[in-house]
Every structure is written in structure tokens, then in C-alpha cells.
Amino acid sequence: MSENTPGAHPEIQVRGLHKSFGDNEVLRGIDLEIGQGEVVCVIGPSGSGKSTLLRCVNLLEEPTKGQVFVGGTELTDPDVDIDAVRRRIGMVFQQFNLFPHVTVTENLTLPQRRVLGRGKAEAAKVAAENLERVGLAEKANAYPASLSGGQQQRVAIARALAMGPAVMLFDEPTSALDPELVGDVLAVMRMLAHEGMTMMVVTHEMTFAREVADRVVFMDGGVIVEDGTPEQVIGDPRHERTRHFLSRLLDPAMAEVEEGRPDQVGEAGR
Amino acid sequence: MTAPAKAEDPPRKKGLTRRQKRRLSRGAQYVVFVAAVIAFAVSADWGRLKNQFAQADIAEQMFPDVITLALKNTVLFTVSGFAVGLVLGLVIALMRLSSVGPYRWLAGIYIEIFRGLPALLIFIFIGVAVPLAFPGTEIIGGTYGKVALALGLVAAAYMAETIRAGIQAVPKGQMEAARSLGFSPARAMISIIIPQAFRIILPPLTNELVLLFKDSSLVLFLGVTLEERELSKYGRDLASTTANSTPILVAGLCYLLVTIPLGFVVRRMEAKAQEAVK
Numbered sequence: 168m169s170e171n172t173p174g175a176h177p178e179i180q181v182r183g184l185h186k187s188f189g190d191n192e193v194l195r196g197i198d199l200e201i202g203q204g205e206v207v208c209v210i211g212p213s214g215s216g217k218s219t220l221l222r223c224v225n226l227l228e229e230p231t232k233g234q235v236f237v238g239g240t241e242l243t244d245p246d247v248d249i250d251a252v253r254r255r256i257g258m259v260f261q262q263f264n265l266f267p268h269v270t271v272t273e274n275l276t277l278p279q280r281r282v283l284g285r286g287k288a289e290a291a292k293v294a295a296e297n298l299e300r301v302g303l304a305e306k307a308n309a310y311p312a313s314l315s316g317g318q319q320q321r322v323a324i325a326r327a328l329a330m331g332p333a334v335m336l337f338d339e340p341t342s343a344l345d346p347e348l349v350g351d352v353l354a355v356m357r358m359l360a361h362e363g364m365t366m367m368v369v370t371h372e373m374t375f376a377r378e379v380a381d382r383v384v385f386m387d388g389g390v391i392v393e394d395g396t397p398e399q400v401i402g403d404p405r406h407e408r409t410r411h412f413l414s415r416l417l418d419p420a421m422a423e424v425e426e427g428r429p430d431q432v433g434e435a436g437r
Numbered sequence: 438m439t440a441p442a443k444a445e446d447p448p449r450k451k452g453l454t455r456r457q458k459r460r461l462s463r464g465a466q467y468v469v470f471v472a473a474v475i476a477f478a479v480s481a482d483w484g485r486l487k488n489q490f491a492q493a494d495i496a497e498q499m500f501p502d503v504i505t506l507a508l509k510n511t512v513l514f515t516v517s518g519f520a521v522g523l524v525l526g527l528v529i530a531l532m533r534l535s536s537v538g539p540y541r542w543l544a545g546i547y548i549e550i551f552r553g554l555p556a557l558l559i560f561i562f563i564g565v566a567v568p569l570a571f572p573g574t575e576i577i578g579g580t581y582g583k584v585a586l587a588l589g590l591v592a593a594a595y596m597a598e599t600i601r602a603g604i605q606a607v608p609k610g611q612m613e614a615a616r617s618l619g620f621s622p623a624r625a626m627i628s629i630i631i632p633q634a635f636r637i638i639l640p641p642l643t644n645e646l647v648l649l650f651k652d653s654s655l656v657l658f659l660g661v662t663l664e665e666r667e668l669s670k671y672g673r674d675l676a677s678t679t680a681n682s683t684p685i686l687v688a689g690l691c692y693l694l695v696t697i698p699l700g701f702v703v704r705r706m707e708a709k710a711q712e713a714v715k
Contacts, residue, residue, distance in 0.1 A: 227617060250620070251619070253618070260614060264611060264614035266611065277628060277629075278615075278619070281620065281624055282619040326618070
């Protein structure tokens with residue numbers, strides 16, 4: 168499927184990344200490399216900084232300190248053309264963020280035309296191809312509001328793909344969906360992974376992480392606690408914090424008991 | 438309530454029940470209303486009123502000029518003022534949201550001044566001060582240009598605040614999605630944010646149109662030619678030549694002819710927007 172070892176030019180490289188919101192230090196020194204074609208799932212409790220890390224990778228959040236490289240270009244360089252770099256980076260949001268005032272097709276053609284300067288016919292062709300890929304060709308003329316959450320998220324993925332990105336970032340793409348709609352979105356993401364797309368996925372879907380990811384990164388308290396294969400991180404975690412998180416995630420009923428334990432209170436408060 | 442109350446008994450207050458109070462209150466309101474209508478109908482001198490305001494022959498001689506000239510000019514003044522106000526208001530709204538401090542301050546000062554002044558003073562200012570300050574320069578379009586400018590200056594202050602609120606009402610994720618697709622901030626604003634903002638503020642903008650429609654009557658302080666008269670001026674002029682107020686009534690009805698349907702449209706749009714939220 169894809170090589171596990173990053174090549175000479177990692178697609179995404181994060182060095183010594185710090186991010187604070189006021190006095191609140193959310194990221195406390197992150198180093199991470201993601202190779203071409205690699206699929207990396209980032210897991211961790213809420214407030215661990217995983218979404219902030221992902222948003223730093225396309226500079227939706229500006230890092231307080233440290234460097235971010237994508238495709239060899241340093242995004243954190245103040246003189247870089249950030250709009251040009253972002254064209255290489257597709258982003259999928261938890262809340263879909265489709266443009267509600269235009270149709271599904273126009274959601275895909277508008278960015279192509281305005282940002283890439285593609286002609287009408289070409290943009291329409293690329294839009295149709297990508298809607299086909301996510302299985303929503305028949306919704307081309309619908310408005311986003313008439314679609315289910317799962318369909319909206321697949322359109323959002325198609326919209327990002329239509330720009331021809333080299334990297335795709337997913338920020339909890341299934342967290343806002345009803346449980347029965349999660350599968351369709353994950354199927355599209357699985358297809359992308361098999362096609363060799365470089366993907367960084369912040370998620371709580373452990374089954375997806377185990378089956379699709381090349382690597383799983385566990386974050387807590389603004390640092391990377393564990394980074395390894397899914398078998399290792401999910402199957403045989405080395406750190407107590409990882410074990411604790413996974414046990415709560417896989418068996419929520421246990422959490423009630425665990426939270427009562429005095430030594431866990433600080434952890435839960437993070 | 439002499440028997441000792443059991444614990445489950447609902448507490449009952451002495452005197453009127455809630456239902457009886459409600460009936461009494463509503464009944465009193467109807468009585469007051471009917472009394473007021475009767476008092477008004479009896480005390481007003483309808484005969485004199487009719488003589489002064491409802492002379493059919495005077496009303497008749499106003500047509501078709503009141504429509505083809507006066508109403509047309511009112512609409513023209515309003516629409517041109519609205520257009521100027523919209524463009525200027527959008528610029529000021531964007532300045533107000535700018536990251537550049539002086540732009541924000543300037544926009545804030547503009548809004549405070551022009552919202553705080555009566556429109557009448559601004560009309561006088563445009564009519565008197567501008568020609569004095571810049572002798573020789575004509576405002577493009579003569580009276581029409583002056584009215585568009587004066588109405589536009591007033592409207593821009595109100596519209597800027599409305600537009601700013603509309604832009605801020607567009608969810609933050611829209612800008613993030615656009616930026617992540619490679620839109621520059623300006624392009625994202627134009628292609629994604631502003632079109633959505635205008636959908637949100639269509640009802641208040643239409644209200645502003647109604648206000649401008651009425652404010653266009655202030656043009657009479659600029660001095661207009663016979664051909665440039667709008668509803669109020671036309672009605673007043675005719676009222677003084679005929680020594681009768683019927684033209685004022687007819688002019689008033691012409692305003693309502695436009696403002697009532699517009700008000701209806703606004704309420705429809707608001708209801709639809711409410712539905713879309715659900």
C-alpha cells in the first residue's frame with residue numbers, strides 16, 4: 168500500500184512546534200514527520216492539542232514557535248505564499264463547512280475557478296469526476312442543506328480533492344455524524360488511503376486507525392506520548408496514559424469508575 | 438377550604454383564579470379600546486376634515502402627475518441613494534472589520550457622526566456647505582446626484598453596521614474552509630462570505646430602503662425645479678395653490694402604496710429565514 172519509512176523528503180514535517188492561546192499552552196514541542204503516501208491517525212483525549220496540531224499543519228492556526236514544512240516548503244516562513252501552499256493541502260472539517268449558498272457542484276467548481284483559474288468546462292469535469300469518486304454524482308445539483316451529514320462530509324472531501332492536493336488533513340471528520348452515517352465517510356477515506364494519498368487524520372475511530380493507518384500517534388497534554396504502528400500503539404501501548412485513554416474509549420462504561428480514582432483526577436481535568 | 442388540606446392538594450389562593458384574572462384583563466382591554474374609538478369618532482369634526490383633506494375634484498386633477506412625476510422622482514431618489522449607501526456602507530463595514538487600526542477608527546467615527554445627525558442637517562450641509570467649500574465643482578447629476586449623495590451618506594452609516602453584523606453572522610468555518618482551499622482573504626470575502634452575509638441581512642436592508650423612501654422627502658431643502666419634485670414637495674405645492682390639504686393625503690397614500698408592500702415582503706423574508714434556521 169505505502170512505505171512506512173519516510174523518504175528523503177517527508178511530505179509533512181513538524182519541528183519543535185509550540186502553540187499557545189494566551190496563557191494556555193496547547194502544544195508543547197511537537198516533532199512529527201509524515202512520509203509520502205503515509206496515513207497517520209492522531210488520537211488522544213479532547214484538549215490534548217491534536218486538532219490544533221492539524222490546524223497548524225496548514226497554518227489555520229499560527230504556531231507560536233517551531234517550523235512546519237509541507238512538500239519541502241516551510242509554511243512558517245513569513246514570506247511564503249500561504250495561499251499557494253494551501254492548494255497542495257486538502258482539509259476536511261468536523262462541521263463539513265460546505266458553502267451553503269451554492270449547489271454541490273458549485274461548491275467544487277467555485278474554488279477551482281477562483282483559486283486555480285480553471286475554465287468553466289474543466290472545473291465542471293473535475294467536479295463531476297470527484298463527486299463520482301465519493302458516490303454522490305446524483306446530488307450534483309442539490310444544495311448542501313438538503314443532504315445528510317454523511318453526504319455533506321463526502322462532498323467536502325470531494326471539494327478538497329478537486330483541487331488536486333498532495334496531502335489531505337482530516338479534523339475529526341466523523342465526529343459530527345450520526346453513527347449510521349459514519350461508515351460511508353470512512354469508506355471514502357479508506358479508498359483514498361489505498362490510492363496512496365498522504366493523510367493525517369485526527370479521529371476517535373479506532374477501528375479505522377487500526378485497519379487503515381500506517382502509524383498512530385497518541386497525544387496528551389500537548390505532547391506526543393506515543394508514535395508507532397497501530398498494532399503497537401493501539402494493541403500494545405507502552406505508556407500508562409495511552410492505556411488509560413484507550414480503555415476509556417473502548418469501554419466507556421469503565422470510565423465512570425476510573426474517573427473516581429484520585430490519581431486520575433488531574434488527568435481528567437486536562 | 439375549611440377542611441384541612443391534604444399534602445397532594447394543589448395550593449389555591451383566595452380570590453380570583455388565574456383563569457378569571459385573565460378573562461377580566463382581556464375584557465377590560467376591549468372596553469378601553471371600544472371607548473377610545475367611540476370618543477374619537479364622536480369628537481372629531483368629520484365634515485371639516487372631509488372638506489380639507491378629501492376633495493375628490495382636487496384629488497382628480499393630481500393624476501397622472503402625482504404618479505408619473507412625483508412618485509417616479511421619489512423612487513428615483515430612493516434607489517440612487519440606496520445604491521450609494523450600499524456601496525459606501527459595504528466599504529465602511531469592511532473598514533470596521535479591518536485589522537488596520539486607523540481604518541476601524543475612521544469607520545467608527547463616520548458611523549457615530551452620521552447616525553447621530555438628523556438627515557435634514559446632512560441635506561442642508563450637502564446643499565449649502567459643499568458648493569461653498571468647492572466652488573465651481575458640480576456634484577454629478579445635479580439635484581439627483583446631490584440627493585443620492587445625501588441619502589447615501591445617511592444610509593451608509595446604518596447599512597455599514599447591518600452589513601458588519603451580517604458578515605460576522607457567517608460561521609467562522611466558512612472563512613476557514615475558503616482559506617484552506619487556497620482563497621486569499623479578499624477573495625474569500627468576496628466569493629464566499631459577502632454573498633452569505635447579504636442573504637442574512639436582506640430583511641434589515643429592505644427596512645433601510647423603506648426608511649430612505651420616506652427620507653427622500655427632505656430633498657425639498659435642496660431646492661428643486663418643477664420637474665424634480667417628489668411626492669412631499671409636489672403635495673405641499675399643490676396644497677398651497679389649491680388652499681386645500683387633499684394633495685397631502687393623496688401623496689401620503691402614494692407613500693403607503695410602496696411602503697406597505699415592502700413591509701410585507703420584509704416580514705415574508707424574515708419568516709422564511711426563521712424557517713431555514715429550524
